Amino acid sequence: MAAGWSRFALRFAQFYQSLSVNDLWTPPQLRKREWMFVPWGDRSVDRHRGFNTQSELLNYLQQRGPHSSFHSTAYYRSPNERKMLEKGWLGADLIFDLDGDHLPGVSDADFPGMIEKIQEQAWALWSGFLEPEFGISREHAQFSFSGHRGFHIHVRDPALMGLDSNARREMVSYIRGEGLEVDAILSGTDSGWMSRIEIGKRSVINKLQSIAEGSSESKLFIDEFHGLLNNNQTRSTQKVGKARIKNLAELVTIERLERLDDDHNLSVFGKDTPVFWELVKKDNSVVLGTAGETDENVTVDVKRVIRWIGSLHGKCGLRVTEIPFERLDPDGSNPFDPLNEAIALSGGNNASVTLIRDDVTARLNDTEVSGSVGDVFDVDDAMATFLCLKGWAEITV
Numbered sequence: 001m002a003a004g005w006s007r008f009a010l011r012f013a014q015f016y017q018s019l020s021v022n023d024l025w026t027p028p029q030l031r032k033r034e035w036m037f038v039p040w041g042d043r044s045v046d047r048h049r050g051f052n053t054q055s056e057l058l059n060y061l062q063q064r065g066p067h068s069s070f071h072s073t074a075y076y077r078s079p080n081e082r083k084m085l086e087k088g089w090l091g092a093d094l095i096f097d098l099d100g101d102h103l104p105g106v107s108d109a110d111f112p113g114m115i116e117k118i119q120e121q122a123w124a125l126w127s128g129f130l131e132p133e134f135g136i137s138r139e140h141a142q143f144s145f146s147g148h149r150g151f152h153i154h155v156r157d158p159a160l161m162g163l164d165s166n167a168r169r170e171m172v173s174y175i176r177g178e179g180l181e182v183d184a185i186l187s188g189t190d191s192g193w194m195s196r197i198e199i200g201k202r203s204v205i206n207k208l209q210s211i212a213e214g215s216s217e218s219k220l221f222i223d224e225f226h227g228l229l230n231n232n233q234t235r236s237t238q239k240v241g242k243a244r245i246k247n248l249a250e251l252v253t254i255e256r257l258e259r260l261d262d263d264h265n266l267s268v269f270g271k272d273t274p275v276f277w278e279l280v281k282k283d284n285s286v287v288l289g290t291a292g293e294t295d296e297n298v299t300v301d302v303k304r305v306i307r308w309i310g311s312l313h314g315k316c317g318l319r320v321t322e323i324p325f326e327r328l329d330p331d332g333s334n335p336f337d338p339l340n341e342a343i344a345l346s347g348g349n350n351a352s353v354t355l356i357r358d359d360v361t362a363r364l365n366d367t368e369v370s371g372s373v374g375d376v377f378d379v380d381d382a383m384a385t386f387l388c389l390k391g392w393a394e395i396t397v
């Protein structure tokens with residue numbers, strides 16, 4: 001919890017007090033959802049809550065002004081029961097969580113840069129996998145900015161709500177490219193992954209050549225590849241160091257590439273050939289968020305909670321915000337800008353803040369802060385809340 005949190009708890013309370021029932025979005029089948037709330041301070045999480053109406057939910061919010069608000073992705077006969085087995089699981093939405101904190105080679109200290117990359121990933125997930133390959137219809141999908149470091153895609157197709165964890169895990173593995181054999185893909189019929197392998201091969205080769213040449217982007221590419229190869233690794237899996245990536249880059253010669261084009265089964269990079277193909281797969285996969293304290297992916301867990309659209313995120317003060325489908329594509333004519341449109345706390349008093357973390361960059365609307373420990377900035381209420389809740393700054397006294 002951020003230092004001096006009482007200031008921000010008051011701002012959250014004022015926000016919820018300003019709402020009416022008509023301002024609230026609630027998930028379908030409200031009465032079958034479990035709700036969970038994180039209070040301010042050191043009080044325990046309040047969960048196993050159920051609401052029958054939006055008015056009941058609004059009353060709770062206005063009385064408590066919570067730090068963070070969640071509802072279950074699952075539907076239950078009795079969501080108020082405290083034991084999961086007694087709730088009566090009826091099915092669950094299919095949720096895809098993209099978290100910028102998991103992106104390899106991307107620093108979470110550069111907030112605008114991180115958001116830009118994860119927004120690209122959200123569009124790639126939908127346009128490259130969910131709609132064309134899984135046949136998920138737009139009418140069954142809802143898109144949202146998580147309020148902090150990523151994006152959520154909620155799928156509410158009745159035909160998919162009964163999927164168990166194993167079926168959902170298979171979807172995640174396919175999207176990540178886990179367990180896919182390059183030889184089988186390139187030798188088979190046309191498929192989404194066949195195209196991805198061809199595109200990824202050229203992309204990885206260009207980056208490896210840049211590393212070998214020692215270009216200005218070489219460190220960036222090394223960090224990216226290191227993150228890709230070691231992301232979500234288990235203890236039993238051998239990690240790939242940066243020295244090995246540099247060695248692979250030195251092996252990328254025209255002769256070897258020509259041989260690889262003639263026969264993709266050749267080990268033209270010796271013992272590092274499997275590393276090359278793993279990079280090719282991961283270069284065109286999507287990095288899905290994990291379920292916090294466990295190794296299970298958010299998509300796989302059929303009894304998780306997800307941030308409620310319309311609530312404030314207690315780790316930065318931005319609002320969890322729905323994104324119209326036509327604005328999901330970051331390269332579209334009118335892309336959604338979370339660093340502008342998710343600002344909910346405005347109009348409060350300006351503040352002077354002192355940075356307590358090095359090399360941070362933040363932008364909200366037209367206000368940008370970039371600096372290191374000790375730097376002082378006069379900012380508006382939204383930026384002060386953002387920086388302090390993230391633990392990047394403190395109010396200057």
